[in-house]
Amino acid sequence: MNTDLQFVHKENYGLAMELVKKFVSKHEARALLQYSLHKSNGDLLATDSHRAIQFYNIHGYSEDLLINPKNLMAAHGEYPDIEKIINNDEQFESIKLNNQQVKIWLQIFKSFNQLMKTMRVHNKVIRFSFLDEKMVAESNELNLALSLPYEDYSKPEIDGIAFNVEYMRDALEVFAKMNTDEITFYFKTSMTPFVMESKDVVKVVILPVRTY
Numbered sequence: 001m002n003t004d005l006q007f008v009h010k011e012n013y014g015l016a017m018e019l020v021k022k023f024v025s026k027h028e029a030r031a032l033l034q035y036s037l038h039k040s041n042g043d044l045l046a047t048d049s050h051r052a053i054q055f056y057n058i059h060g061y062s063e064d065l066l067i068n069p070k071n072l073m074a075a076h077g078e079y080p081d082i083e084k085i086i087n088n089d090e091q092f093e094s095i096k097l098n099n100q101q102v103k104i105w106l107q108i109f110k111s112f113n114q115l116m117k118t119m120r121v122h123n124k125v126i127r128f129s130f131l132d133e134k135m136v137a138e139s140n141e142l143n144l145a146l147s148l149p150y151e152d153y154s155k156p157e158i159d160g161i162a163f164n165v166e167y168m169r170d171a172l173e174v175f176a177k178m179n180t181d182e183i184t185f186y187f188k189t190s191m192t193p194f195v196m197e198s199k200d201v202v203k204v205v206i207l208p209v210r211t212y
Contacts (some may be wrong), residue, residue, distance in 0.1 A: 006047040008060035015177060016055045020046045020069045022170045023053045035066040037079040047082050048174075051167050052193075052205045053174065054086060086205040088195040091186035095135060096152040098182050104149055106172040108137075112165050115142060125209055127162040130155050130187075142191075156187040161194060162211045170195055178202055 017036070017112035023046040025033035036046040039123070042057035066075045097105065109126075116124045121141045129136045129145075132155055175183050177194045187194045190208060197203040 003024060010042075010058045010060075013058050016044055016058050017069045018066075019177060020053060020055075022042065023051060024048055024069060032066075032077055032079065034070075035068050035075060035077070035079070037108050037179050038067055040064050045079075047080065050164070051171070052082050052086050052204045054083070056200050056202065085193060086195065086203060088186040088197065088203075091188045091192075091195055092154075093184055094130070094154055094156045094187050095150050095185035096182055097149075097185075098151045099180065100182060101149050101151060102172060102175050102180070106169065106176050108146070108148065109165060109169040109172060112139065112142070113169050116165060124165045125162050125211060126165045126168065127160050127211065129160045130158060132187060142151060151182065158187060158190045161187060161208050162191050163194075163206050163208050167206045168212040172204060172205055187191040 020036050024036060025048040028034075030049070033048055036044055038044055038059050038061050040061070040063050042059055044055040046053050064076075064079075066077050066079060067073070068075075075195050112126060113124065115138075119142070123141060125139070125141070127138045127140075129138055134147055135150070135153055135155075137148055158201050175196070175198055178198070178201060180201050183196050183198050185194065185196055191210065193205045193207045195203060195205050
């Protein structure tokens, strides 16, 4: 008996589908966004309208297909064209992290989130302040400022950007679990979605929040 197997998906497809669960909508009113989009080119995308994720060339379906990562139900439908939003062609390459630094950042943002939860902080926001020589992560609610490690840094054309701490934690978890060699941050304006990408592996986009 021939026991040779030809796998449909790439090795990390199961892990990718597990990670995608945090990037789909939790609200039944937005049923379409509870699904991930499997594009015919092998890419896997998902969004909850506040953040988005794109895995490159990870599945083997030959047609566009919507799959709910939580119950694996498959469907056809008109998924939002989020690739225009998550394109980073016009964004400024600012921060590079190596594999070890990604893991350090993940632990830091897990701690930020847990501390805010313990202190019952409702506005779970962290701000990156971009200085000429360094980048600082700040929280007004926690009254702290922390210089984070990085491989490379170039100041973008903005002074800072604010975002939900849980979204950053979840994004860093993606890169850590996918064991990517490095990630690059791209910024444009303080209110434009910013991009975190490991080339040819995965991209995450986070919508900033307005602070006063």
